[in-house]
Amino acid sequence: MKVLAILGASGHGKVVADTAECSGWDIIEFFDDAWPGITSNGAWPVVGSSADLLARINDFQGVLVAIGNNTIRQRKLAELKAAGASLPVLQHPASVVSRYAKLGAATVVFANAVVNAYATLGEGCIVNTGSSIDHDCVLGNCVHICPGSRLAGMVNVGDLSWIGIGACVRQVLEIGSSVVVGAGAAVVCNISDNMTVAGVPARVLVRR
Numbered sequence: 001m002k003v004l005a006i007l008g009a010s011g012h013g014k015v016v017a018d019t020a021e022c023s024g025w026d027i028i029e030f031f032d033d034a035w036p037g038i039t040s041n042g043a044w045p046v047v048g049s050s051a052d053l054l055a056r057i058n059d060f061q062g063v064l065v066a067i068g069n070n071t072i073r074q075r076k077l078a079e080l081k082a083a084g085a086s087l088p089v090l091q092h093p094a095s096v097v098s099r100y101a102k103l104g105a106a107t108v109v110f111a112n113a114v115v116n117a118y119a120t121l122g123e124g125c126i127v128n129t130g131s132s133i134d135h136d137c138v139l140g141n142c143v144h145i146c147p148g149s150r151l152a153g154m155v156n157v158g159d160l161s162w163i164g165i166g167a168c169v170r171q172v173l174e175i176g177s178s179v180v181v182g183a184g185a186a187v188v189c190n191i192s193d194n195m196t197v198a199g200v201p202a203r204v205l206v207r208r
Contacts, residue, residue: 003027004088005053005060007076009034009041013066015129017044019092019110025062050076054083062088064106065124070160074142077106077124087123095127104141113145122159131163140177149181158193167202178208 004025006013009032017028030046031053032038038046048056057063063085067073080087087106091097094111101115104123109115114132122141127133129147137151140159145151149167157163158177169175169187179191182198182205191197196206 001026002061003029003059005029005031005056005063006044006066007031007050007053007063007080008066009038009046010066010068012068014042014044015110016064016066016090016108017042019090019108020064022093022111023090029060050079054079057083057085060086062086064088064090064108068126068144070142070144070162073124074160077142110147116153134171146183164198180206 002025004020006016009030020028028044030041030044031048031050032046033049035046035049063080065073065076089103090108092111095109095113097115098117100117101119103121106123107121107125109127110129112130113127116135118135119133119137121139124142125139126144128145131145131149133151134153136154139157142160143157144162146165148165149163151169152171154172155169157175160177161175161179163181164183166183167181167185174190176191176193178194180196185198185202186200187202194208195204197204
């Protein structure tokens with residue numbers, strides 16, 4: 001029996017759990033610091049807090065963090081790695097991932113997403129529903145590619161960046177670390193670290 005623990009009993013966690021079931025995991029248990037105030041997340045039980053998960057880390061063949069916030073997800077993954085957790089890659093069977101692509105530990109690829117040849121993704125990335133990452137793209141750690149977004153070929157995305165729902169990124173661009181790309185944006189030039197951009201074409205809204 002393959003038993004998976006998921007940290008983060010959220011709506012995003014439900015999609016992670018559903019993807020895990022479709023991918024052959026037999027038993028799924030959630031952990032969340034709102035426990036025991038919450039005891040279920042959809043069809044799946046919430047059985048303890050993050051501290052309880054760390055205490056039981058050897059009970060699970062895999063552990064994933066289902067927290068959309070990139071910074072928090074990165075911190076939780078570091079704690080789990082330090083505790084010796086096994087951090088699997090999770091790929092929905094209705095997604096398409098090239099055998100020449102590389103996915104880092106604890107990365108999740110949801111239904112109808114595409115990761116093309118020689119794309120390289122870091123640890124803890126989210127490739128959300130119906131998004132696509134084209135050839136030779138490089139994503140850092142804990143990047144979130146939101147539903148329906150598109151990265152053309154040879155795009156580099158730095159750690160902790162967020163590509164909003166329905167956004168498009170032109171080929172051969174550099175997007176820095178901790179960048180936020182707004183929903184529906186069209187990115188046609190390089191974006192420096194710590195920027196928030198939006199619009200068509202995308203323009204800087206905030207320099208953090």
